[in-house]
Amino acid sequence: MQREERADELVVHGKVDWKGRKALKHKHGGMKVSLLVLAAFGMENLATLSLAVNFVSYFTGIMHYELADAANMVTNYMGVNYMLSIVVAVLADTWIGRYKSVVISGIVESLGLALLTIQARVGSLTPPICDLYNVRDAHCEKLSGKQEAFLFIGLYLLAFGSAGLKASLPSHGADQFDERDPKEAMQMSSFFNGLFLALCVGGAVSLTFNVYIQDNNGWIWGFGISTVAIVLGTIIFASGLPLYRIHAAHSTNGILEIIQVYVAAIRNRNLPLPANPIQLYEIQQDKEAAVEIEYQPHRDIFRFLDKAAIKSRSDEQPENQETPNPWKLCRVTQVENAKIILSMLPIFCCSIIMTLCLAQLQTFSIQQGSTMNTRIAKHFNIPPASIPIIPVAFLIVFVPFYDRICVPFLRKFTGIPTGITHLQRIGVGLILSSISMAVAAIIEVKRKGVARDNNMLNALPVLQPLPISIFWISFQYFVFGIADMFTYVGLLEFFYSEAPKSLKSTATCFLWCAMALGYFLSSIMVKIVNSATKNITASGGWLQGNNINRNHLNLFYLLLSILSLINFFVYLFVSKRYKYRPQHPAVTGGNSEE
Structure with missing residues (x-):
């Protein structure tokens, strides 16, 4: 009996190794293994932050977009990047797993950067070099449809890959610690601090070395270095596979459960709320099951959602008590x-x-x-x-x-x-x-x-x-x-x-x-802002045109x-x-x- 308890202490509950066996504390996970995750996270920021702050210069100087259009392209790219992280996170948690999500995202991001590198290298994929003296008069030749399509394919492959790394790396790193172990719980807190520190260190290199290369050696080298950084970061992360604690079989989808509550509440909108919340539906658990199943006490807020937990007469039948339809009846x-x-x-x-x-x-x-x-x-x-x-x-x-x-x-x-x-x-x-x-x-x-x-x-x-x-x-x-x-x-x-x-x-x-x-x-x-101010400024809007000296950026900042x-x-x-x-x-x- 003591031997079984001792063996149980060595097992990380809810985590497995890469072969599907139970993860062991002394062999898998921990702070040393999480350093691989921190390194990959730092390399990702090293590769992308310089692009985020310098893309406007690339779009205006190389691709000949106007300043306002270039700024919008950057913000749209960043928006898609961050928004896709939610999609990738759901896929990682319910289908492909976090480790595979990181590796696949790293490959996709590397591909996107490789395409941007090729475009910067091949003259036929970029517009002709512009005469700087004619920029103000808009004599620069714009991108062709083929060139613009190539740009956007590379750009949004980069966005998708970066989103996947942002979505999966932090959670996979946290998986390397056991929250029920006080010592490892403290290490997990240190890991999140290290995550932010890795973000800053990678960003510091990106904002100095990468930006200098982009501005002085050209965008071929700039995109190439970012590509190498992502490939290297992905390899570093993937090399830790035998040492990782991997999240075990997936449970129910949390987002889907939230949606079920709203659907059930709407379907039960005509049912009266019970005077005592104890009459709302909740599964009964024995002590052993309670350890693994989350239970939240009822709170007297947003009472309209409580209708999702109202038991109708059909729900009170014995045959329906064990497996009620979650789209009609939800737990408290x-x-x-x-x-x-x-x-x-x-x-x-x-x-x-x-x-x-x-x-x-x-x-x-x-x-x-x-x-x-x-x-x-x-x-x-x-x-x-x-x-x-x-x-x-x-x-x-x-x-x-x-x-x-x-x-x-x-x-x-x-x-x-x-x-x-x-x-x-x-x-x-x-x-x-x-x-x-x-x-x-x-x-x-x-x-x-x-x-x-x-x-x-x-x-x-x-x-x-x-x-x-x-x-x-x-x-x-x-x-x-x-x-x-x-x-x-x-x-x-x-x-x-x-x-x-x-x-x-x-x-x-x-x-x-x-x-x-x-x-x-x-x-x-x-x-x-440009639309609202086009008739009250000589430049046609506070932020219109490529000459920032003639714009009204100060008023925009004040707004x-x-x-x-x-x-x-x-x-x-x-x-x-x-x-x-x-x-x-x-x-x-x-x-x-x-």
Whole structure:
């Protein structure tokens, strides 16, 4: 008997090895194996971040798109990238598994980058080199249909592959730890901190080395290095197959269960709610089954969803009690999980505006930098797309400082293990994003003032940079970098901790989905602003045309700052009304009141 208990301690429950056998703690998973996941995640960001911040230059300078169109292409690409992560996460959890999802996504992303490399190399796949003196007069030849099709195929293969890695790598890395083991639970927390650190380190290399190569050695080398990085990252990850803990056979689909609650609630809309919630349907469990099956106590919120758990007369028949139709009758736990997702929705919506601001730093702010003096040494010019290295480098230092110094200090005053709550952390980031856009507006006023004072408003920026240092725009990046750490890490922790057990593996994708909507909203905002201001500006709109010196980017930044401030006050209202889910739900059968 003791030998069986000892053997049971060595087994990781719910995890198997690559051959389908039970995973063993001493042989599979753990912090050392998770380093392979961190390396792959860092390589993915190394390959793609430089593209995200420098694609506008590629689309305008090489592919001859107008600035507004190029900015929209970037934001659409980023939006599709993040939105697809939800789709890939569902496929990974219910069909192909997370390990296969990572490998397949790495191959697809490598293919997309390879196609972009080929297009940059083959002259017939790009438009003729443009005479820079004629850019302002739009004499540059546009892409042909064949060239544009090749571009979009490569671009969106890249987006799909990147989405798969973002969706599957964090959850697969978390699978390497046993949450029921206190020691491994602490290691899992360190893993998520390491995940963000890997993101920053990979981003730092991307924003310096990759951007320098793209700007000085050409896009053939730029795309080629990104391709090599993804291939290498995929190989590093795949090499750990014999050592990984792999999530065991899939259970029911959490998203499908949420949909079933709404369908059942609509079908039972005419049934009266019982006065006592204990009369709602919940499976009865014995003690052994309760360990493995999640149970959530009933909460008196969103009562209309409770109708999904109302037992009709047909459901009370003995033959229907064991396997009721889930599209007509749902467990109380299933209903409560749907309530949790619904209550998280306002927080989710408030996080979208911040990505709208981030999109401008990856598009228009890069164009700001391209008009300024980039020299930092006698023979060295900093690429405009490398300016985000300032907040990234700061985060590499500040994240460990915040985790090791600030959190324990705050914990003494608040009694909260994380120092401040997830919602408080998100709120700090949201107000800082508004400040960042206000700073960006002020810096743009100063930049245009220099252009006006030197009679350079009509000068072609790429040929005649302004006598103002590019480091002026580092202020807006610096403020937003701090906002990024607070809001996005806070959102990641919030979505993961609050999501139902059946949706834990896809919880991180809620953040990517919010970012996707922010990028799509950015494209819409640019078009709306240009349309609304086309008759009140000489340039035909605040953001119209390729000469940023003649645009009104400062007013656009100010508008975003005001929208972000309004969004912050909305967030204060909804966050105060939010009720955290029970962190230690009951595991015995039957219903109970919280």
